[in-house]
Amino acid sequence: MxxxxxxxxxxxxxxxxxxxxxxxxxxxxxxxxxxxxxxxxxxxxxxxxxxxxxxxKNAGFACFGSLSEILEDLNTHSEEDVVQLIEKRWQGLQLLRKRLGDTAIDFKPHGGYELFLKEDERVFNEAVMRLPFINEILKPIFKSDVFAKEVDRFGFENIHEYLIFNPFEAQIDTxxxxxxxxxxxxxxxxxxxxxxxxxxxxxxxxxxxxxxxxxxxxxxxxxxxxxxxxxxxxxxEVQPARAQVLITEPIKNLDIKGTFHLDRGYYYFRNIGDRILLGGGRNLDFEAENTTEFGQTKIVQNKLEDLLKNVILPNQDFQIAHRWSGIMGIGNxxxxxxxxxxxxxxxxxxxxxxxxxxxxxxxxxxxxxx
Incomplete structure (x- = not known):
């Protein structure tokens, strides 16, 4: 210099x-x-x-973990650690809102939903079966039930007819x-x-x-x-994890509003106005996605487009407007x-x-x- x-x-x-x-x-x-x-x-x-x-570069989810994510975490962490982590995420969201203000971050409390693909029968059944237990252990934090089973009203295809709804999730403008x-x-x-x-x-x-x-x-x-x-x-103790994301051009009469999770949180999507933002897919090739290099791969981008076409926006025309990636920090x-x-x-x-x-x-x- x-x-x-x-x-x-x-x-x-x-x-x-x-x-x-x-x-x-x-x-x-x-x-x-x-x-x-x-x-x-x-x-x-x-x-x-x-x-x-x-x-x-993130998707702008004000969330603290989907039901299947929390259940997966319980396989590798103690119940006390998982509850403590969710409480910290919830406290962090309140701190973010308090410091910046809901108007500044465009906070939209539309709630969050988890979808289950038809072939994910085991994951869906476990989620439904253990839903009351998870609500019970989270009640001291949220003072009411967090997760509930709801019929899909968004017109998704190739999924179970029931979604898991979480009223405490929201969107922000990153x-x-x-x-x-x-x-x-x-x-x-x-x-x-x-x-x-x-x-x-x-x-x-x-x-x-x-x-x-x-x-x-x-x-x-x-x-x-x-x-x-x-x-x-x-x-x-920290490994990089690349997240690939895309966003569509505006879609006429889009009737999807909220934050959505799929496949234990490995995929996630939301509306931004009348566009769909969709990201995830690092579970398709963990080794390739454990990188600090920004960029996209065909295997992930093809899967994201497949989900748009066959699950999220079936029978609708859409165009991809933009793609990008971000680097997260994960560990054991x-x-x-x-x-x-x-x-x-x-x-x-x-x-x-x-x-x-x-x-x-x-x-x-x-x-x-x-």
Missing amino acids: DLSYWELKNWFTNVDYTIVGSGIVGLHAALRLRERFPAAKILVLEKGALPQGAST GNMMQELLKQAVAADILILNQQNVTGYADLGNQVEIALGDFSFKSQKIFFATNGFANALTKG SKKPVVSQLSENVFCGVRLGGMGVAIGSLIGTELADLI
């Missing part, structure tokens, strides 16, 4: 807190630090022109959410620098030296909020990693594909580690 005296003075001198990653977690951490330390110099570094990862977060960060005198790739760091005991290529500066503390890109940082456990790595180094990562729900809370918890 060929920096001037002014640039060094204003951005890279006497830095108290440096946050790596300007997504949901990073900006909430920055805002929480500002609340706690009004006079601190807070710097956010972002390697992309826009927030990388999934914060501006772009509006991130713009509002960025506005609040700038208003709080938080410095944000884009296209700054942290290539290394060293905890010196009383401060941290942070390398940006061939340039380095010092900060009192550093916080990593890099989620799917945190593999090396956490010694393998769905419990986020919020930890102190050394004297002055901290991280808040592994959001398990639930960044919209839990990101605000993890960012707050990350800032509260000091």
Whole structure:
């Protein structure tokens, strides 16, 4: 970097807190630090022109897990851990709404639905059978039943006639959410620098030296909020998971409204006005999708189009308007990693594909580690 005296003075001198990653977690951490330390110099570094990862690339689901997802989690986590995780996701959603406001994020409480393909007989039967049990263990959080069986009224095909409805789910506008977060960060005198790739760091005991290529500066503390890109940082506790997404052109007389889950959460879709956004499919090739590379693959895109044609929009013409991908952070456990790595180094990562729900809370918890 060929920096001037002014640039060094204003951005890279006497830095108290440096946050790596300007997504949901990073900006909430920055805002929480500002609340706690009004006079601190807070710097956010972002390697992309826009927030990388999934914060501006997700589907805009304000959700905390479909019924079949929760049942699958109970196979690998204790009941206490699963309930605790759902409670954190729910708290995170309330925190997000409180900080940004429902109008700013275009919060639409249409409810959520889970579909079951006809061939998924076993998954459907288990979901229906264990629905009362899941409602019971979630009642202390929601004070009423979360899941209920409803007849499909949307005209989907090749699925069971019953859907599982969840009145507590909603849609948000991901772009509006991130713009509002960025506005609040700038208003709080938080410095944000884009296209700054942290290539290394060293905890010196009383401060941290942070390398940006061939340039380095010092900060009192550093916080990593890099989620799917945190593999090396956490010694393998976080693995990247690519999510591929597409959106249709406007569809005349579209009668689908809400957030929808399919195949244990591996597929998800929603309306955005009179368009359908559909994503998922990493279970078709886990190895290929455990990557930090953005892009699309034929196997996933073909499956998404097949679902549109044969399940979601049968007997309707549609055109694909746009395709993209995002990088999530997953691991053997769905419990986020919020930890102190050394004297002055901290991280808040592994959001398990639930960044919209839990990101605000993890960012707050990350800032509260000091």
